[in-house]
Amino acid sequence: MTRTLRSDGRLPLHVRVGDDLVDRIAAGEWSPRTPLPPERSLAEEYGISVGTMRKVLSDLVAAGRLVREQGRGTYVRRADFSTSFLRFLRHGDPSGPLPTGHVLERTVTTAEAPVAEALDLPSGAPIVRLHRERRLGDRVLALEDIALPADRFAPLADLPVEDFADLLYPQYEELCAQTVTTASEVMTITTATADEARALGVDRDAPLVRIERLARDVRGDALEHRISRTPAADFTYRMEIQ
Template structure:
């Protein structure tokens, strides 16, 4: 794809940035191997090295790429390993920060989403996932997730061995969906019988509820989830400078 084939009203570096983004979305590069060198990209797209550098700089600033000293430029995987758990005061027995909780997928089926999820994802055709996150065998979060069936065809047929503690790497490895950003909204509620059963708490006990919408590198919504945890362990911290 030649950069000049894109919107000529944009500067060359912006056209190249959009081209590189499309190539990344297509799965041409992965976080495990560096992108081609600036000289090689300049030759491939018939632009100057300065144009390549400016385009790559923009993608680095956006958090899509990262430069590693002495190794090259790499696709940057999403860093959401424990982001939901910043809302909960979880410590090990010795008082140190807890590791990434374990994850158990309880169900994954084709389902019609609730109105809130359908609106966020822009579709009624979704796959519903329920998941329990635990720390040292103690349930911490019960999650209900919805993903577009069209983007994740075959998700319900994946072997159990494919699932690790995190879903975002699985989205990318099996479906080429790279999560770039997510928005979280926090509220409070009381535990339903289902949530209480999974979290081993009494029905009606206060809950902290986190609603998340995740977006891919082209800013399309690819996941909506609602995560519930006991409000007794909830915390919120904000730094104001």
């Protein structure tokens, strides 16, 4: 009757149940729109007490994997798209108009070694590549080069380039049923190549902020590799340290 856990029985129950829930979310059993069952039902399903199930769920909330709302339910968390690095740019007020996205080039190709490694794919695996600009009005704020595993993102191989949205993550969710939950970024300062300088409207060798991002799903599997470049002069980053 109670759900069987396959993980190491020496681990605490709340850890094993949490891992199992993450697997089920990754398998698509629940999405950001369909709530998980109430904690009482889940506790019964796993044959554990409500108190323990509450610990499982609040740990997953702390880990950024779920969101709970009193009276409504427990939902799979989607990445907050405003955490994009673009919110660190200085243009206008942060509550102002959203920068637009423009895919200039989309190719289906095979992954070079570094990108394949980042995405945890065999070298030469098929990927969808997007070259993209973010703009505010006429002004180009950033250049982006995006790589996606072709098997998970097949619908994007045929999508007309003008149909790509300003925000890609909601589109990944709608068209490809892939939800971005977390990401790691590495930021460095570089100087503009001739092409970058032309596209961004800055001098050759002007300092750029370069951000390499790896976006992941609930289970931590790599979904998207993205390199963004933006003029350093426009950049401010705030962080809270503990």
